[in-house]
Amino acid sequence: MSAIRRLLLIENHLSSQFPNAPQEKGLDDFRKLESKVNHNVLAKHYFDDFYEANLYTRKIIDESPLFTHQESLGSSVEDYRGKVVEQLKCIYSKFRMSYEKDLNDPIYKCGPIYGMAEYDQSLSTRMIVHIILYTDTIQNLGTGKHRELIDRAYALKDYGSFGMTELGHGSDVGRLETTATYNPKTGGFTLNSPTATSAKWWIGAIANTANMSVIFARLIVDNADKGIQVFAVPIRDYETHDTLPGVVLGDCGKKISHDGIDNGFILFKNYEIGYDCLLDKFSQIKNGKFKSTIKNKEKRLGIMMAGLIRGRFCAVSGSEINTRSCLTIAIRYGALRKQFGNPKEESILLYQTHNCRLVTGLSKAVAMRCASKVISNMYKAVKPISDLNPECDELNEFHSVLSSLKCVCAWYGIAVSQECREACGGHGVSEYSSLGRHRGYVDVHATWEGDNAVLGQQTGKYILKILQKSFKGQKFTSPTLSFLKIDFQEVKSFKSLFTSREEFENEKCIIALLEHRVNFLTHTSVIKLQESSMAYSDMTTAWNNSQVFYIQDLSKSFAELIMAREFIKLSDNIYKDCKETGMIIKKLFYLYSADRILNSISLYLESAITHVQEKIIRDTFIKLASELAPASLQIVDALAASDKILGSVIGSSDGQAYSRMINAVESEPKCYYKPKWLHLIKDIRGS
Amino acid sequence: MSAIRRLLLIENHLSSQFPNAPQEKGLDDFRKLESKVNHNVLAKHYFDDFYEANLYTRKIIDESPLFTHQESLGSSVEDYRGKVVEQLKCIYSKFRMSYEKDLNDPIYKCGPIYGMAEYDQSLSTRMIVHIILYTDTIQNLGTGKHRELIDRAYALKDYGSFGMTELGHGSDVGRLETTATYNPKTGGFTLNSPTATSAKWWIGAIANTANMSVIFARLIVDNADKGIQVFAVPIRDYETHDTLPGVVLGDCGKKISHDGIDNGFILFKNYEIGYDCLLDKFSQIKNGKFKSTIKNKEKRLGIMMAGLIRGRFCAVSGSEINTRSCLTIAIRYGALRKQFGNPKEESILLYQTHNCRLVTGLSKAVAMRCASKVISNMYKAVKPISDLNPECDELNEFHSVLSSLKCVCAWYGIAVSQECREACGGHGVSEYSSLGRHRGYVDVHATWEGDNAVLGQQTGKYILKILQKSFKGQKFTSPTLSFLKIDFQEVKSFKSLFTSREEFENEKCIIALLEHRVNFLTHTSVIKLQESSMAYSDMTTAWNNSQVFYIQDLSKSFAELIMAREFIKLSDNIYKDCKETGMIIKKLFYLYSADRILNSISLYLESAITHVQEKIIRDTFIKLASELAPASLQIVDALAASDKILGSVIGSSDGQAYSRMINAVESEPKCYYKPKWLHLIKDIRGS
Numbered sequence A, B: 001m002s003a004i005r006r007l008l009l010i011e012n013h014l015s016s017q018f019p020n021a022p023q024e025k026g027l028d029d030f031r032k033l034e035s036k037v038n039h040n041v042l043a044k045h046y047f048d049d050f051y052e053a054n055l056y057t058r059k060i061i062d063e064s065p066l067f068t069h070q071e072s073l074g075s076s077v078e079d080y081r082g083k084v085v086e087q088l089k090c091i092y093s094k095f096r097m098s099y100e101k102d103l104n105d106p107i108y109k110c111g112p113i114y115g116m117a118e119y120d121q122s123l124s125t126r127m128i129v130h131i132i133l134y135t136d137t138i139q140n141l142g143t144g145k146h147r148e149l150i151d152r153a154y155a156l157k158d159y160g161s162f163g164m165t166e167l168g169h170g171s172d173v174g175r176l177e178t179t180a181t182y183n184p185k186t187g188g189f190t191l192n193s194p195t196a197t198s199a200k201w202w203i204g205a206i207a208n209t210a211n212m213s214v215i216f217a218r219l220i221v222d223n224a225d226k227g228i229q230v231f232a233v234p235i236r237d238y239e240t241h242d243t244l245p246g247v248v249l250g251d252c253g254k255k256i257s258h259d260g261i262d263n264g265f266i267l268f269k270n271y272e273i274g275y276d277c278l279l280d281k282f283s284q285i286k287n288g289k290f291k292s293t294i295k296n297k298e299k300r301l302g303i304m305m306a307g308l309i310r311g312r313f314c315a316v317s318g319s320e321i322n323t324r325s326c327l328t329i330a331i332r333y334g335a336l337r338k339q340f341g342n343p344k345e346e347s348i349l350l351y352q353t354h355n356c357r358l359v360t361g362l363s364k365a366v367a368m369r370c371a372s373k374v375i376s377n378m379y380k381a382v383k384p385i386s387d388l389n390p391e392c393d394e395l396n397e398f399h400s401v402l403s404s405l406k407c408v409c410a411w412y413g414i415a416v417s418q419e420c421r422e423a424c425g426g427h428g429v430s431e432y433s434s435l436g437r438h439r440g441y442v443d444v445h446a447t448w449e450g451d452n453a454v455l456g457q458q459t460g461k462y463i464l465k466i467l468q469k470s471f472k473g474q475k476f477t478s479p480t481l482s483f484l485k486i487d488f489q490e491v492k493s494f495k496s497l498f499t500s501r502e503e504f505e506n507e508k509c510i511i512a513l514l515e516h517r518v519n520f521l522t523h524t525s526v527i528k529l530q531e532s533s534m535a536y537s538d539m540t541t542a543w544n545n546s547q548v549f550y551i552q553d554l555s556k557s558f559a560e561l562i563m564a565r566e567f568i569k570l571s572d573n574i575y576k577d578c579k580e581t582g583m584i585i586k587k588l589f590y591l592y593s594a595d596r597i598l599n600s601i602s603l604y605l606e607s608a609i610t611h612v613q614e615k616i617i618r619d620t621f622i623k624l625a626s627e628l629a630p631a632s633l634q635i636v637d638a639l640a641a642s643d644k645i646l647g648s649v650i651g652s653s654d655g656q657a658y659s660r661m662i663n664a665v666e667s668e669p670k671c672y673y674k675p676k677w678l679h680l681i682k683d684i685r686g687s
Ligand SMILES: Cc1cc2nc3c(=O)[nH]c(=O)nc-3n(C[C@H](O)[C@H](O)[C@H](O)COP(=O)(O)OP(=O)(O)OC[C@H]3O[C@@H](n4cnc5c(N)ncnc54)[C@H](O)[C@@H]3O)c2cc1C
Pocket: A129, A162, A163, A164, A165, A168, A169, A170, A171, A172, A201, A202, A203, A204, A255, A258, A263, A444, A447, A448, A449, A450, A451, A452, A453, A454, B337, B339, B340, B348, B351, B352, B353, B354, B422, B423, B424, B425, B426, B427, B429
């Protein structure tokens, strides 16, 4: 905090114009409503893989004066970005990353990113761009000679960026326009941006920071288009930080969030690069001829994008973090805020509409954390296999799970964070509540690392292929889909038999329902596709016209099944350590499931359940939301970072929302202030 | 625009680093796909009451150099607010408002506000706060002696504000803490803010602008609490603009949107005001005794808030405008943006997922405009009746219609604007797309002018009361509810008989379905309430526990029925003037209805329709969204304000998204720029 700001703050404290606030009741009373959540047990199982790294990152942030949200709120974009660079250094330097460590533990790198995202997603994104998108691309596509680049990246000697998207093309990577023309004389390449739309766009760290970039470009050899290849190229002079000749770097300008990242554009004008810039693990130029070990063009393109794998993982974690932050604020505020009630004023969180919004939101946040766990575990298992064979079944399966989880988590986050904003009423609109900031973070997850509407199709394609293979009796490895039924008649004959809340609240019963949904949508999607392929001349159009109600829903239902399975594991593991906490997380799982089943109710009513059973689910849903309202505060308390990290005056752990709000407002230099345009007020009179 | 900015802009044009963009194809091809929308006919019927005023306001804005979004984007909050005051004057002065005009035509005042909101909701809100919330409160609650205040308000001699909400209480107006203590000696009152939470909070125009405020305070007479009354009081010195002694005025600080409004707080410290400050139409103090013509305390409180009626109307219009702005941008961008497609690249708007998002969104926007029309027409009819008898049935009915429409429109707007953001991919995240701005505007409609979750309950209460009266055979006037059925058996026996798309696409068939939903939810809500009242000791708790799936849904379904009825009228009226345009609007109505019915599908499946019929509705929905995609561009074109007013580089009418984006980015002073913290980059190396 600047000295002036600090002074103002102190002065304002002393000279506050407000009546002395009596010590607010805060959250103590509400906390007493439910005391059975063991915070430690819950946090350990919840954060799991990230537990240690996250504790450590939180500690760094809590102890360093570099981190103050209040200051960022008041500073210019330029200063803010500089601050983020300092913060990045502060945390990164404590983790001593290296290529070796990454090979040993593929989750290690993501640990500090998780903690950074709790504080500020601009900060974590800066890290992701460099150490995941840039570095992973080289790790995945480079060869021995690129090892130095990798080491430089881990040592932060180079600061890298990921140059894929262009002004004119994002999702459709196959149509990027930047060219890399092979020059047989020099053996190198010339990069060019032939059109305005070919400008690389949105590239994180380009406007101010990066000296390196991995550039996705169309390789031209001997006038022939060989498709997209990736090149690791310097873009700024290492010493002077000047943009290199032949390169243009600029700032993409104002964004609706994430001001701390310097997204920019890149243009190339006959920019010459050496042969070794080509990341040549799978494709090379030998004797002037292009060669690739991956024959299928589409597959090759997919492999080029492998740098996005852990990027997507971070989008899932990011969604969970942003959502949990919003919930921490809204649930705490919902507990301390009282409005109406007769005769005593009631915490708004105890209203049915309110807990149905927020406690259900919390169940989704936990499901999102489960999504991250699934990805972690699958990635650890798949990485060694796919390193040997990038076309293996396991990677395809992982890719389809990851894609659908990324979509669903981003969409959950967007919906829940909006609920949280609304749940805080007017104070949710104040910047000091931080809800706008966290909601702004989560929004972009639907777009980057693969746009949701596009990504969902990939999962759908995978599942339908697996069904096709099953039909044909072909061999394949896909444990996540082992429940898939070949016979649609059998699917349609499924009936869930629960007759009461007690029978519904049963893991087997719920998983059967969720598996049924995937089975049902798989078969109806196939039928829809067949219909469409008769109605339209080409398969692409048929595919595009089988999305709504079918393939998109299939992808989502698959993701939710995966999350539900992991949710059960989580609750079982917690139960082993603390029965009472485990039971609460189980209840949260039932709430999550009830909500998800009601969300597809017409599918279920078609054959699997009756209207009477639907009523049971509804009642269960409402009762669980209400019963869990007291526990919800304990849960967010157990998982929340410090007040300093969360940075919300209405969501702080002591529940002193009003005095903190007054404080924040009175600390602004212009709180009591006459604007310079007072003459305008006289001006408008009598007009 | 400042001279420097303008210069920079020109310079950048000349020195652009980008390859010359060939003239972009823009939107012409897509526009040719559908040519049957008569823009004039559509616009006239759509804007209707507001048509002339809106054209006029648009013209003022288009012609005045005071209005430039680009400048506001770059300016400080202080400058921005000053600019908004100038803009307000510029438009307001052209309309020559007066009390007489308002009495003659109760919609007149809202006309320029509509046009202002198209440009910037900070601007329209500033107008609403003064000319609606402040002035209407005096008009509704004042007497002859307050006439001067009214005239001063219309002449902008006074600038007013609306002081209802406090830091501690918003929705629960009955629990406000500010006190107005009657002083028998002077015959006046003393205003006090006894606690920190009693500070008036969020009050628009308080931080910088207003010299007057209507203050909601608890009247204390002879130590007895007489409930909330409203007082029109000066707060700043008219000449010096200094805050008056006994008053504290400050700024509520940073918000997540609407920076152009100076929301602030007010504290009173033994602030003495005269008797005439009491707005005493319904309540007076005579011989030291409090008297009121409205005996029922709850009703009295309701009447105090009558200033919010047209405020709510503006929230409905505002939601529609914001949503339509987002759709104009997203639909134009969806038409020009091409991605994938085989062999030719395809406009993304032609993808099924995309048109199901956006064209359905457009159908909602039209429904929202219909909501405004309903309110306009009802208000015109009700006003003269309620002026005579503020406790009349007509006002109650109007209030319930208004409340539910306000909730539904705000929520539509929030959902659709988010879809639009996502539909524009990465470019939707850029400030220059303006989607963030418009989405930010719509968000707050869920909260102000009565929080949605609270307001919805009022409509529910009204409908249930009407049913109760019907049961008892009591007389009441409620034409909007004339279809209500007393017999639940009869409701449950309703079956819709359509067997094809053609039969579904029929106004009678659809209205019957929508009426059925209201009937069904009315009866199930009554049953739920009965159950709850047995489960809980008091009626308030029973009520609060009958919201989700019942009373909240009832309120929404009622609003959607009202909107649907008006939608039909609109399409019929257009049809009379132009058959082809009318048919397109009818199709949009079918799409809207299909979407809304699918949204309550389990209710319908319970008895009214079969799964086969559900499939027909789904197919109809998908086909309509696709068939209407070409027309959707024509529709937004017909209704859109100028590019200057819309202010979006990706949504401009010429479809030159890319060159405009480049232009916007290169016009920023810091586009090509080295930040002052370059040393930090060297700093992080090797850390
Ligand atoms: C803050 C931010 C940071 C970023 N950082 C980077 C970075 O560092 N490096 C980088 O390379 N990129 C970056 N990106 C770009 C990001 O990866 C792209 O925005 C994303 O891939 C989506 O592409 P697009 O924006 O071109 O959208 P488009 O592909 O144009 O999609 C637009 C819309 O069309 C829809 N759509 C497209 N195709 C189809 C289809 N076949 N069927 C149905 N619907 C379809 C999409 O769902 C979307 O709604 C960043 C973006 C943002 C906003």
